[in-house]
Amino acid sequence: MQRVTTALTVVVLVAVVIVAAQLAERLGIQPPLFLLGVGVIACLVPGVPVIELSPEVVLLGLLPPLLYAAALSTSLVDIRANLGSILSLAFGLVLFTALIVGAITHYVLDVHWGVAIALGAIVAPPDAVAATAVARRVGLPRRVTTILEGESLLNDATSLVTLRTALAAAGLAVAHGEGAATHPEPVGPADVAQSFAVAVVGGVAVGVVVFLLVGWLRRRVHESAADTALSFVAPFAAYLPAEEIGASGVLAVVTAGLLLAHKAPLLQTASSRLSERINWASITFILENLVFLLIGLQVKAIITAVREDDVALGNAFLLGLAVLVAAMIARPLWLLPMTWLRRVVGREQDADNTSTLVVSWAGMRGVVTLAAALTLPQNTPHRPVFILVALMVTVGTLVLQGLTLPTVARRLGVRGPDAREDALQEATVVQATTAAGLRAIESRTEVDTSTFELIQRQATARVNRVWERLGSGRDDEETPSETYQRIRLEMLAAERTELLRIRDEDSVDQAVLRTVLQQLDAEEAALAYRVSRHERLRDEVLTTPSQVAGNCDHLRDDQGFAVPTTPEGCEECRALGMTWVHLRLCTTCGHVGCCDSSQGRHASAHFHESAHPVMRSLEPGESWRWCFVDEVLG
Numbered sequence: 001m002q003r004v005t006t007a008l009t010v011v012v013l014v015a016v017v018i019v020a021a022q023l024a025e026r027l028g029i030q031p032p033l034f035l036l037g038v039g040v041i042a043c044l045v046p047g048v049p050v051i052e053l054s055p056e057v058v059l060l061g062l063l064p065p066l067l068y069a070a071a072l073s074t075s076l077v078d079i080r081a082n083l084g085s086i087l088s089l090a091f092g093l094v095l096f097t098a099l100i101v102g103a104i105t106h107y108v109l110d111v112h113w114g115v116a117i118a119l120g121a122i123v124a125p126p127d128a129v130a131a132t133a134v135a136r137r138v139g140l141p142r143r144v145t146t147i148l149e150g151e152s153l154l155n156d157a158t159s160l161v162t163l164r165t166a167l168a169a170a171g172l173a174v175a176h177g178e179g180a181a182t183h184p185e186p187v188g189p190a191d192v193a194q195s196f197a198v199a200v201v202g203g204v205a206v207g208v209v210v211f212l213l214v215g216w217l218r219r220r221v222h223e224s225a226a227d228t229a230l231s232f233v234a235p236f237a238a239y240l241p242a243e244e245i246g247a248s249g250v251l252a253v254v255t256a257g258l259l260l261a262h263k264a265p266l267l268q269t270a271s272s273r274l275s276e277r278i279n280w281a282s283i284t285f286i287l288e289n290l291v292f293l294l295i296g297l298q299v300k301a302i303i304t305a306v307r308e309d310d311v312a313l314g315n316a317f318l319l320g321l322a323v324l325v326a327a328m329i330a331r332p333l334w335l336l337p338m339t340w341l342r343r344v345v346g347r348e349q350d351a352d353n354t355s356t357l358v359v360s361w362a363g364m365r366g367v368v369t370l371a372a373a374l375t376l377p378q379n380t381p382h383r384p385v386f387i388l389v390a391l392m393v394t395v396g397t398l399v400l401q402g403l404t405l406p407t408v409a410r411r412l413g414v415r416g417p418d419a420r421e422d423a424l425q426e427a428t429v430v431q432a433t434t435a436a437g438l439r440a441i442e443s444r445t446e447v448d449t450s451t452f453e454l455i456q457r458q459a460t461a462r463v464n465r466v467w468e469r470l471g472s473g474r475d476d477e478e479t480p481s482e483t484y485q486r487i488r489l490e491m492l493a494a495e496r497t498e499l500l501r502i503r504d505e506d507s508v509d510q511a512v513l514r515t516v517l518q519q520l521d522a523e524e525a526a527l528a529y530r531v532s533r534h535e536r537l538r539d540e541v542l543t544t545p546s547q548v549a550g551n552c553d554h555l556r557d558d559q560g561f562a563v564p565t566t567p568e569g570c571e572e573c574r575a576l577g578m579t580w581v582h583l584r585l586c587t588t589c590g591h592v593g594c595c596d597s598s599q600g601r602h603a604s605a606h607f608h609e610s611a612h613p614v615m616r617s618l619e620p621g622e623s624w625r626w627c628f629v630d631e632v633l634g
Helices: 002-027 031-044 055-072 076-081 083-109 113-123 128-138 142-169 189-218 224-244 249-267 270-297 299-307 313-344 353-361 367-374 383-411 419-441 449-467 480-505 510-533 553-557 571-576 602-610
Strands: 583-586 592-594 614-617 625-627
Touching (some): 031 270, 031 299, 055 142, 055 367, 076 083, 076 142, 083 142, 113 142, 113 383, 142 189, 189 224, 189 249, 224 249, 249 270, 270 383, 299 313, 299 383, 313 383, 419 449, 449 480, 571 592, 571 602, 592 602
Antiparallel strands (some): 583 614
């Protein structure tokens, strides 16, 4: 009966997560905050069973896969590029916050400094799940999102190691079961430093070992299902051994995840990477949202436990408010001077004040804070009060900062990456990779002319699909790629209908039909993905992103603009009665031609006829240039 009740509870929780998340999307509310509210309301309803969130469930069951999933979606290159800012927040800010909160707690409750700093370590780290969910929904610049993700991936390790050493300094030990062992005697500063170093170095070392082991296995596993199952084992294979030897399991998981994600194109097949992405997206959706629902469900039980402590409930709430304010203020107090200092020494030249202010307000806490509080030994002074404070900081930051962060970013003018700039960078990358692919086969003697021309047309169409996302973004006319996608999707629908008719007649082997259906699904998924990206683009001036700006002699010597000979459109298209897609201007003579997605491809034709190397976009709101000779933007 107990197993049935447990299974039914899990089913109900997952069902609530699915329904509430979909409802939150329709209401325009961030799902984490909505589920948090659902949990708080549910725990106050009579008859709803009490669901205890044990530290073992969070630290062993939820934290490793959530951290691993976050690491898989984080760029190691971006982490390295912003490592200084990330380490400043993940290590320096956590310790700074722990000291401030510890001082307040020591003054209010008159507890041992080690116990007081332990509370500071508990409430110090912003949450990876909350930071990622809110930052991406708000639409923050990629650098800001990278810093928040990197910070939240690493600061849990700093927090848990600081918690462990602070409790050891107070003569206590972190609870791992029903009871809690008491440390024989308080440790000294040298012991604390040694423990911290072992946790950091050991965690990274275990993560590297797991990366090497999983990488070795992946080179020998070629089935997508087996490879995906291996990825489910990886976070626990990193976390458990690291914790067993006294190292940081969090750092082990993050290290393994970042390295495996970075090397995935070399270690995994395309189908394995696709399978892993889909499966981890489903797991992440359930776990991320379930975490906030479970946090809300703890409110009633925690308040009941505080009533039994010798600290009055009102005083406990006042302490919680003081710690909440301190945790929120500590972030800008640390971040603003550190950013200024890094700018002075030349390490933060690309940082701006508005982005720094947004980062300083993005300090949402999450499940790690509450789980860390639950690991406090049973004989910790005022343990229920500490758990209540952790809950108040978690809920308070999620509500106060999570709800207002979009407004703060909007008021400061901080916005996410421009979709057209992304398209321009994507077009440059796709053009370069496609050209490399064509060069690799153009000298192959076994490739006949018709096959090479077919491959070349398909490759050119793939490049043109990206370029067509640029331009004025008119809604009255379809680009050639959009027309193809629309017609092909209609064909796929008809093909699927016929396939289902054949299936129902049972005249063909079902395994054969299933293979054909999977092929149709793969093509439709690819087309649907491209269609979904053709969103309305912003009406802003589009210049060349510095990351992909070329530095060739033709662009450097080019004057940048010439008077258009036919500003009303492509000269050849007008003469031949053709329709162009986008317009390009020769910066040498002012000739106006159509892009390669157009039927005439007159801009490229003009280059081949005149050898004028540089053109620029003649579309409204675009100021980028292109060198035909070196095939680079400028």
